[in-house]
Amino acid sequence: MAAPNSPAEKLITENIDIWTSAIKKRGSQGRGSSKKIELYGVSVLRLLILELSFSGKLTEQSNENAVDLLTSLTNIKNELIKKKVLKKNKPNGAVEANEVRITIPNNWKWSRLGDAFDVRDGTHDSPKYQECGYPLVTSKNIYNGVLDLSNIKYISEEDHLKISERSKVDRGDILFAMIGSIGNPVIIDIEPNFSVKNVGLFKYYDPKQSNPKYLQYYLMLAEKWFKEESTGAVQSFVSLGKLRSFPFPVAPLKEQDSIVAKVDELMALCDQLEQQTETSLLAHQTLVETLLNTLLNADQNSFDPAWERIAQHFDVLFTTEHSIDQLKQTILQLAVMGKLVPQDPNDEPASVLLEKIATEKEQLIKDKVIKKQKPLPPISEDEKPLELPQGWELVRLDDVCFGITSGSTPPKSEFDENEGVPYLKVYNIKEQKIAFDYKPQYVKSEYHSTKLKRSILYPGDVIMNIVGPPLGKVAIIPDSHPEWNCNQAITFFRPILKELNNYIYTYLLAGTFLNSIELIGTAGQDNISVTKSRSITFPFPPIKEQAKIIVRVNELMKLCDVLKSNISVINTTQLHLADAMAEQALN
Numbered sequence: 001m002a003a004p005n006s007p008a009e010k011l012i013t014e015n016i017d018i019w020t021s022a023i024k025k026r027g028s029q030g031r032g033s034s035k036k037i038e039l040y041g042v043s044v045l046r047l048l049i050l051e052l053s054f055s056g057k058l059t060e061q062s063n064e065n066a067v068d069l070l071t072s073l074t075n076i077k078n079e080l081i082k083k084k085v086l087k088k089n090k091p092n093g094a095v096e097a098n099e100v101r102i103t104i105p106n107n108w109k110w111s112r113l114g115d116a117f118d119v120r121d122g123t124h125d126s127p128k129y130q131e132c133g134y135p136l137v138t139s140k141n142i143y144n145g146v147l148d149l150s151n152i153k154y155i156s157e158e159d160h161l162k163i164s165e166r167s168k169v170d171r172g173d174i175l176f177a178m179i180g181s182i183g184n185p186v187i188i189d190i191e192p193n194f195s196v197k198n199v200g201l202f203k204y205y206d207p208k209q210s211n212p213k214y215l216q217y218y219l220m221l222a223e224k225w226f227k228e229e230s231t232g233a234v235q236s237f238v239s240l241g242k243l244r245s246f247p248f249p250v251a252p253l254k255e256q257d258s259i260v261a262k263v264d265e266l267m268a269l270c271d272q273l274e275q276q277t278e279t280s281l282l283a284h285q286t287l288v289e290t291l292l293n294t295l296l297n298a299d300q301n302s303f304d305p306a307w308e309r310i311a312q313h314f315d316v317l318f319t320t321e322h323s324i325d326q327l328k329q330t331i332l333q334l335a336v337m338g339k340l341v342p343q344d345p346n347d348e349p350a351s352v353l354l355e356k357i358a359t360e361k362e363q364l365i366k367d368k369v370i371k372k373q374k375p376l377p378p379i380s381e382d383e384k385p386l387e388l389p390q391g392w393e394l395v396r397l398d399d400v401c402f403g404i405t406s407g408s409t410p411p412k413s414e415f416d417e418n419e420g421v422p423y424l425k426v427y428n429i430k431e432q433k434i435a436f437d438y439k440p441q442y443v444k445s446e447y448h449s450t451k452l453k454r455s456i457l458y459p460g461d462v463i464m465n466i467v468g469p470p471l472g473k474v475a476i477i478p479d480s481h482p483e484w485n486c487n488q489a490i491t492f493f494r495p496i497l498k499e500l501n502n503y504i505y506t507y508l509l510a511g512t513f514l515n516s517i518e519l520i521g522t523a524g525q526d527n528i529s530v531t532k533s534r535s536i537t538f539p540f541p542p543i544k545e546q547a548k549i550i551v552r553v554n555e556l557m558k559l560c561d562v563l564k565s566n567i568s569v570i571n572t573t574q575l576h577l578a579d580a581m582a583e584q585a586l587n
Contacts, residue, residue: 025321136195182227336510343391354399397493401493424486434476457477464491
């Protein structure tokens with residue numbers, strides 16, 4: 001006899017921290033959700049509640065026997081068949097021991113869904129859609145326990161009546177997606193005037209002897225098993241025969257009511273935990289963003305106090321991978337604002353080096369090493385920051401680089417999968433580094449040195465994607481090959497003075513220029529033109545300060561990576577702990 005506040009329920013309610021702390025990133029965002037994280041522990045808890053409930057471990061068993069209820073349902077079903085209200089389906093036989101996934105109380109009875117309910121599946125045809133008429137519900141219209149008719153398609157009255165002859169939907173019936181996102185059972189709580197296609201439809205032989213939410217909760221549990229056993233090469237699919245033959249634990253009606261009440265109670269707890277956790281995560285994220293923004297907006301007098309506030313609570317603020325990523329981005333932005341290392345008045349000012357670079361660039365143009373390009377407009381007042389650190393100058397990237405341009409795409413005949421010159425596409429920029437091991441592609445050497453001459457890349461060049469989203473992926477060309485090339489979605493920056501490349505890379509990585517650059521493009525695709533790439537304003541520090549900035553950024557990035565790795569280990573442990581706790585509860 002499982003009583004209220006049973007050990008299983010105590011295990012659920014006394015380990016709330018385990019369920020709420022197990023959080024992971026979404027691999028891919030599901031339809032109907034824009035969340036980037038999954039409250040994994042709460043998801044495990046929901047499934048655990050269902051499995052414990054249908055094992056009889058959360059409620060007290062009655063003295064009734066489910067055989068009586070099942071016999072009554074069978075008699076009603078046979079009478080409906082006799083009256084030709086229902087068609088007689090091929091019998092599936094008794095449920096075998098190897099078919100069941102859970103152990104049920106002795107007074108319950110294993111049956112099949114098709115024996116306890118009238119199971120249908122709507123039309124398989126593709127009726128012609130029209131602008132108005134009768135809604136046709138498919139699996140796309142049911143998710144998260146909700147019937148969504150906001151993006152519905154319509155069919156004619158003739159098609160609706162034809163489908164209704166096979167599968168008329170009534171209030172209280174349950175729909176179950178059979179294709180694609182399998183599951184998501186929904187109880188019809190409106191007066192239905194629609195048809196269904198490729199959707200499981202559960203109807204009751206006698207509504208008075210069935211609790212709809214008992215079936216709904218069981219289908220929520222069983223959907224994981226349906227998914228595991230689904231078929232289909234393109235889309236997962238569960239057949240009508242599979243639905244009808246699937247094992248179903250029939251409990252006495254009073255116990256069904258008790259189970260539904262207990263599951264309702266515990267699912268409400270899960271809802272509350274989700275809400276509290278999401279609110280806490282949002283508050284934490286907002287706090288981190290606010291404090292980091294105070295650093296970015298601080299002047300010389302207020303910067304140190306702003307940093308001190310963060311330093312005092314570092315272990316509380318930076319506890320998630322997202323907060324570490326925010327910190328890394330702030331470090332980069334502080335670096336290119338001149339706030340990361342102190343200025344040294346003894347450093348040679350940037351203006352001196354810029355004069356040397358300008359002289360050398362003029363000589364390169366005169367020697368026809370590079371072409372003279374159309375001059376860019378002077379930097380306007382709107383493009384200037386509020387203030388530049390001592391010894392810094394504001395220039396355009398074009399002022400300190402060779403001719404900035406993008407690549408192009410050769411004909412297919414000029415590519416080779418195994419040898420030649422490495423040819424880069426945007427997908428070869430991963431985590432702000434060159435990842436040529438991903439879909440490597442080579443262009444033939446002769447074509448590279450002739451037709452693609454203008455976009456030859458050398459080790460040390462800085463590249464950036466100019467077609468997105470996302471924009472601003474950057475990398476430095478490694479020395480694993482003497483020469484490279486790229487397509488038109490990538491632009492590159494080769495500084496006149498090679499030592500500038502690491503600072504240019506850091507500046508582009510900070511991404512602040514994206515806030516002011518004018519983008520082009522249509523249909524959800526943003527582009528940065530080559531001219532805009534040349535025009536990017538570039539706060540230029542003294543060369544010695546650049547070196548100090550790079551060293552400091554590298555030190556802090558390594559520290560952030562260590563923190564992030566530690567957090568990842570903790571998160572993985574929390575996920576495993578949630579799984580282990582669920583397994584313990586079931587055993």
